[in-house]
Amino acid sequence: MRLARHNAARNGVAVDCRRGSLFEPWPGERFDMIVDDVAGVSEPVARASGWYPPGVPSDAGQDGTRWILAVLERAPTFLAPGGRLLFPVLTLSRESAVLERARARFAAVEQVEEQWYPLGEELLAHGAEIEALAAAGSVRLERRGSRWCWATRVFVAYR
Numbered sequence: 001m002r003l004a005r006h007n008a009a010r011n012g013v014a015v016d017c018r019r020g021s022l023f024e025p026w027p028g029e030r031f032d033m034i035v036d037d038v039a040g041v042s043e044p045v046a047r048a049s050g051w052y053p054p055g056v057p058s059d060a061g062q063d064g065t066r067w068i069l070a071v072l073e074r075a076p077t078f079l080a081p082g083g084r085l086l087f088p089v090l091t092l093s094r095e096s097a098v099l100e101r102a103r104a105r106f107a108a109v110e111q112v113e114e115q116w117y118p119l120g121e122e123l124l125a126h127g128a129e130i131e132a133l134a135a136a137g138s139v140r141l142e143r144r145g146s147r148w149c150w151a152t153r154v155f156v157a158y159r
Contacts, residue, residue, distance in 0.1 A: 022067075023074050030080040036087040038067035042138050045092045048126040063138040064093025072101045072157075079159040086112075087157065091140040091150045099155075106157035113154035118147045 001017045008015040018025035022038075039058035041051070046058035060066045068087065075085045085106070089098050102109045119141065123130055133139045141148045 022070055023078055026078060029078060030083070031078055032080050032083050034075055034078060034083070034085045036068065036071050036075070036085060038071055040064050040068045040088065040090050040098075041092045042094075042133055044126075044129055044133060045123065045139060048123055048129065049120070050122050060093070062133075063097065064090065065097050068093070068098050069101050072098070072105050075157075076105055076159055081159065083159045085157040085159075087155055089153050089155060091142075091153075094138050095140060095153075096137070102155065102157050106159060108158045109155055110158075111153055111155050114151055116142070116144060116149045116151045118144075118149050124148070 001019060004015060004017050039046070039060045041049070041058050041060055042064040043058055043061055045064070046052050046060070052058055058064070060068075068089070071087065072085075079085065087102075089095050099109065119130075130139065130141070134141055139150070141150055143149075
């Protein structure tokens with residue numbers, strides 16, 4: 001929170017920083033827009049990628065959906081009428097479960113961005129484990145040219 005306050009002051013932006021789990025610090029509040037960026041990567045991928053330091057779990061579960069499903073479940077009650085939730089979905093998680101929940105909880109869900117990335121050497125070194133996750137539907141990779149790739153897709157959900 002100290003860093004968030006520092007960055008806000010440096011950029012002349014007013015912020016209200018609160019500590020807590022997901023929506024816990026905001027009881028009774030309503031927002032026009034919520035921007036989500038919770039951990040949304042399959043835990044085995046998070047471990048193999050090196051994106052999280054040793055001992056710091058993404059804690060998003062085997063299929064990477066634990067936190068985003070909780071956000072999608074609760075966000076509508078924190079949005080003002082006509083409010084929007086902006087959220088990323090990585091193919092390194094079970095996309096279908098995330099989008100199914102979003103479509104069940106919101107009036108409309110629209111993809112607004114997509115970016116593909118080559119699978120890094122650190123993940124290629126764990127090929128068998130990644131292939132098993134893909135076979136189980138926990139992640140999705142695409143062959144693009146000679147490389148395996150994963151994507152981040154950004155969606156907006158309307159209340």
